Amino acid sequence: MPGTLYAVSDLHVAYAENRKLLDDLHPPSPQDWLIVAGDVGEVFGHIEQTLRLLRPRFAEVVWAPGNHELWTHGRDPVTLRGAERYDALVAMCRELGVHTPEDEYPVFRGEGGPAVVAPLFLLYDYTFRAPGTATKEESLAYAYRTGVVCTDEELLHPDPYPDRESWCRARVALTERRLAAIDPDLPTVLVSHWPLHRHPTEVLWYPEFAQWCGTELTADWHVRYRAAAAVYGHLHIPRTTWQDGVRFQEVSLGYPREWGKRAGAPALLHKVLE
Numbered sequence: 001m002p003g004t005l006y007a008v009s010d011l012h013v014a015y016a017e018n019r020k021l022l023d024d025l026h027p028p029s030p031q032d033w034l035i036v037a038g039d040v041g042e043v044f045g046h047i048e049q050t051l052r053l054l055r056p057r058f059a060e061v062v063w064a065p066g067n068h069e070l071w072t073h074g075r076d077p078v079t080l081r082g083a084e085r086y087d088a089l090v091a092m093c094r095e096l097g098v099h100t101p102e103d104e105y106p107v108f109r110g111e112g113g114p115a116v117v118a119p120l121f122l123l124y125d126y127t128f129r130a131p132g133t134a135t136k137e138e139s140l141a142y143a144y145r146t147g148v149v150c151t152d153e154e155l156l157h158p159d160p161y162p163d164r165e166s167w168c169r170a171r172v173a174l175t176e177r178r179l180a181a182i183d184p185d186l187p188t189v190l191v192s193h194w195p196l197h198r199h200p201t202e203v204l205w206y207p208e209f210a211q212w213c214g215t216e217l218t219a220d221w222h223v224r225y226r227a228a229a230a231v232y233g234h235l236h237i238p239r240t241t242w243q244d245g246v247r248f249q250e251v252s253l254g255y256p257r258e259w260g261k262r263a264g265a266p267a268l269l270h271k272v273l274e
Helices: 016-023 044-057 082-096 136-146 164-180 199-203 207-212
Strands: 005-008 033-036 060-063 115-120 188-192 227-232 239-243 246-250
Touching: 016 044, 033 044, 033 115, 044 060, 044 082, 060 115, 115 164, 136 207, 199 207, 199 239, 199 246
Parallel strands: 005 033, 033 060, 115 188, 188 227, 227 246
Antiparallel strands: 239 246
């Protein structure tokens, strides 16, 4: 029986309710793969414990970082910042046998395959601006006036880059080169914590939050790099939308106060390929 490619994001394991769901998470088949599209947790040890738990349950685990993994939190004994923290997370994943954005992209050959599964680390550059604003400065000022400001502004440090948008642009340039080198006969599954296209943010209750949700630089990647699916999280609005005939799949669990309001048990395993 061929394996199935599943995805989840925004596990936020600091919450006991989420950890309980995770403890009960097992694949239908030992051939199944799991994509983890960021925001496992904020504390380095929690991230490691979670990936260590998941890795032996699935044939392969593919991880892309979210903003929470990159926070330098006061309660975290690992005090690394910016690119050094990301590098440490990559090294930890490699020790566990988890695929990262720095490794060769694996090819999934199970149900709906073959497809290249490409975990991406891209960040954001404030180009998903708040309504009626034309610059980053205006967009941020709008957010501060409304009180809707992402915690990244305090805890996600861009070191050694001067700012987060510079880090984002460097990551975009690096990733473009790698995606362009993929076998053109193979479709891709593009995995990013932040949506590659702005359209998923159009339903946000607070549109000013979109500026922490991606970059216009990736707006055509789902077409340019032959995506069979674009998997993301971050928004905590699990759903499927379509752009240019490509499925955009939000696979987040989110906080208990969010998923607890929905009918039925929350879905942790989202099937990616048909």
